[in-house]
Amino acid sequence: MRDHASNIALASAIAPAVQTATVTGAAIDVQEANGVTVIVHTGAIAGSGDFTAKLQESATTADEDFTDVEHLIGSFPDSLEASATIKVGYVGYKRYVRAVLTKNSGTSIAASALVELSALRARPAV
Structure with a gap:
């Protein structure tokens, strides 16, 4: 077995919570990584909650620059x-x-999003 934990960094994009409206996650700086994986984890859905997920990118942290x-x-x-x-x-x-x-319709969903940064330029990850 090889240690994988020292070779990745994790960033919380959307904290685990019951989401009742559209939520925009935090801007995650990926400059020091050569690999980026986004993980969305869901729990219970209430009131036929219908939610979709997407990933956006930007050269800055300004909301209007994300596409x-x-x-x-x-x-x-x-x-x-x-x-x-x-x-x-x-x-x-x-x-x-x-x-x-x-949020497209319904009441809510329990959900979170995590970003894994891998193939880091500097290791071990802190």
Whole structure:
């Protein structure tokens, strides 16, 4: 076995919570990583909550500069399901990424998003 933990960094993009509205995650600086994976984890859905997920990228942290990522390794489902884990790989060269969970209808979903930074330029990760 090899140690993987020293070779990755994790960043919370959307903290675990019951989401009742569209939530835009924190801007995550990916400059020191050569690999970026976004993981969305869901729990219970209440009131037929219908949410979708997407990844955005930007060269700055300004909200107006973020645009949807067009090229992913894998894809987000058309609608998030209860108790699911979805992973997609980022393909791009912007400095920042962020996850967005969009409420389309219904009441709520328990969900979070995590960004894994891998193939780090400086190791071990702290």
